[in-house]
Amino acid sequence: MIAASARDVVMEFAGGDGPVRVLHGASLEVPAGGLTLLVGPSGCGKTTLLSVLSGTLAATAGEVEVMGERLSALDDAARVRLRRRRIGFIFQQYNLLPSLTAAENAAIPLVTAGMKLSEASRRAVPVLQRLGLGAHLDRLPRQLSGGQQQRVAIARALVHEPSLVVCDEPTAALDAKAGHTVMELLRSVAAAPDRAVLIVTHDSRIHGFADRIVEMEDGRVLGERPPPSRNDGYQGAVHD
Amino acid sequence: MIEIALRMLSGDRTKYLGLVSGIAFATLLIAQQASIFVSLMMRTANQVLDVREADLWVMDPRVRYVDEVEPLRDVDLARIRGVEGVEWAVPFYKGTAILRTREGLINQVSLVGVDDATLAGAPRKWVKGDLSALRRPNGIVLDLQGAQFIWPGEDVPLGRSAEINDVRVELTGIADVSPPFITFPIAYMRYSDAVRLLPPQRNVMSYVIVKAAAGTDPAELGARIAARTGLQALTWDAFAWRSVEYVLTRTGIPVNFGITVLLGILVGAAVTAQTFYLFVFENLRQFGALKAIGATNGQILAMVLAQAAVVGALGYGIGIGLCALFFEVTGGAAALEGFRLVPQVVGATGGVIALILVLSCLFSIRRVFVVDPAIVFRG
Structure with a gap:
């Protein structure tokens, strides 16, 4: 089952000297039940493709589907609804709200869907407990380590049980131990047969966690290469 | 979402207090100066208003206000x-x-x-x-x-x-x-x-x-x-208003008070709009994250309006309270006798503060509306 796909996607941004083309007909399939890494040099268009696949950017041309829904056929409101229901987001900078507790931060997707904050926070507790944060539910982000904050962000991405989880450099701000823990969690998330995890990364240390590694360059998807032995994880770094 | 908005607001104490104190100061300045002005205008008419027995005042046709006497x-x-x-x-x-x-x-x-x-x-x-x-x-x-x-x-x-x-x-x-x-x-x-x-x-x-x-x-x-x-024969209320209008149109008093009130509005608007804009701007990434996660522009607008309503209500309440305290404390001074916080001014100041807040919201919310949720994917 394909959770998300992009076919011949072109993405242009307005620039001072006319439009700047970032994606040149990129195509990618993200199968459910696995963890896909999107790798490539800086500026090759990885994050742009991730944004297009998650519906936060509208492609200039090409077709994008998420869980069978064609994004180009959806208006803005429908795209927001799709993101709210079907997609979980994990950001490099966590983007937790500093004045909310861990449980409240994790509950935000439920709140945007209309649930009260107190009820949504209760619903987020089991997710946080599964991620090993049961003792930190009432802590503010500044009272948590970087790894713990990223786990809260993962809980926020999972609390509404999305079909597609997109992650932008989830380990970039973490040390090796915390990064390893986070990747093991994401690996377990991706093990669900009806869920896909797509990660954009520069961090070659996490290649061992992938089911698929897709390479990009100059706005195009070059192809797939086999992941290194999974057990290597953070210890067996694979270099681009 | 409203609760989240208010937690965001109270979490940034510096800006929260800055907004509340800015609005309180503007409210105090506007309400105090406008009340003194209205009270002063009432003084113009007091000698007419105090003569309750009479329905009409008859005077020389050239008389324009109560202190300008042309004997009959x-x-x-x-x-x-x-x-x-x-x-x-x-x-x-x-x-x-x-x-x-x-x-x-x-x-x-x-x-x-x-x-x-x-x-x-x-x-x-x-x-x-x-x-x-x-x-x-x-x-x-x-x-x-x-x-x-x-x-x-x-x-x-x-x-x-x-x-x-x-x-x-x-x-x-x-x-x-x-x-x-x-x-x-x-x-x-x-x-x-x-x-x-x-x-x-x-x-x-x-x-x-x-x-x-x-x-x-x-x-x-x-x-x-x-x-x-x-002769000129005016009802008591017409004569009272005639006296007020004379001072309004023939003296520099309204201009002077008007300038102070206008300064209060401008200072209040500048402080409020700027602080609110900074608050929203510095939270742009958070708002972007919320939009990426699935918050609609309507929800974001409601959040910003709720934040504005809270700081507005608090600042306005404090400002009006300080203004009432001013008139209470100075009520015994002979020069300020009869000066009071005028209820109509309280209402009008509330309207002005609400307008300042709505404009500040609109000024700030534009940035949130146009922000691309993909901003959160940029380092």
Whole structure:
């Protein structure tokens, strides 16, 4: 089952000297039940493709589907609804709200869907407990380590049980131990047969966690290469 | 989402306090200056408003406000009394005189002469003495603020003598009257006594105050008097407004207060808009994350409006509270007597503050609306 796909996607941004083309007909399939890494040099268009696949950017041309829904056929409101229901987001900078507790931060997707904050926070507790944060539910982000904050962000991405989880450099701000823990969690998330995890990364240390590694360059998807032995994880770094 | 918005707001204490104090300061400045202005304008009309017995004030057609007196001829009184629908009409003197105390101090006073027989136009609230004080020959009644101004720090006893225009008078009463626009002490006397103190002149009658007969419309009666006598006859409220309008249009007072109030609005708007904009701008990434996660622009707008409503309500409440405290504390000062926080000003200030907040919201929310949720994927 394909959770998300992009076919011949072109993405242009307005620039001072006319439009700047970032994606040149990129195509990618993200199968459910696995963890896909999107790798490539800086500026090759990885994050742009991730944004297009998650519906936060509208492609200039090409077709994008998420869980069978064609994004180009959806208006803005429908795209927001799709993101709210079907997609979980994990950001490099966590983007937790500093004045909310861990449980409240994790509950935000439920709140945007209309649930009260107190009820949504209760619903987020089991997710946080599964991620090993049961003792930190009432802590503010500044009272948590970087790894713990990223786990809260993962809980926020999972609390509404999305079909597609997109992650932008989830380990970039973490040390090796915390990064390893986070990747093991994401690996377990991706093990669900009806869920896909797509990660954009520069961090070659996490290649061992992938089911698929897709390479990009100059706005195009070059192809797939086999992941290194999974057990290597953070210890067996694979270099681009 | 509203609860999240309020937690975001209270979490950034510096900006939260900055916003609340900025709005409080603007509210204080606007409400205090506008209230002083309105109270001052009310003083313009107080000497008309205090004469509750009369429905109409009849005066020379050239008179533009209460302190601008063009004396009428004595015969005019009889002509006015002859107009159908007049229940009674009595003379009313208003002018200035020099009062000299026994200690030799000289004060200019506003001299009011009320009809000997009816005492129409006399004070109603008495601090010392009563209405009979005006029946005593050469008796004067001073307003409380005026008595304190002439004899500061004293509990002035009745019976104290002074001179007005070199004629001996005796203090027979002290009354609590509304403060006038020109803050001279007010000395009330019987009309016949008052005009006797004046230098010789052909006409002395400042106004004729008129009571309309039962069932007679005062405005119609005024028109009838004007038609029959060629004088100007205004209802009490029209004359009061005429006096206010004169000060509004012919003096620099409204401009001066207007500038201060405008500065209050501008300072409030600048501080509020700038701080609010900074608050939203610094949270742009959080708002972007919320939009990526699935918050709609409507939800974000509701969040920003809720934040504005809370800081607005708090700042406005504090500002109005401080303003009320100011008038409470200064209420005893003679120069500010009668100045108060005017309810209409409280409402209007609330409207201005709400407008400032809505504009600040619109100014700030634009950034959130146009922010690309993909901003959160950029490092």
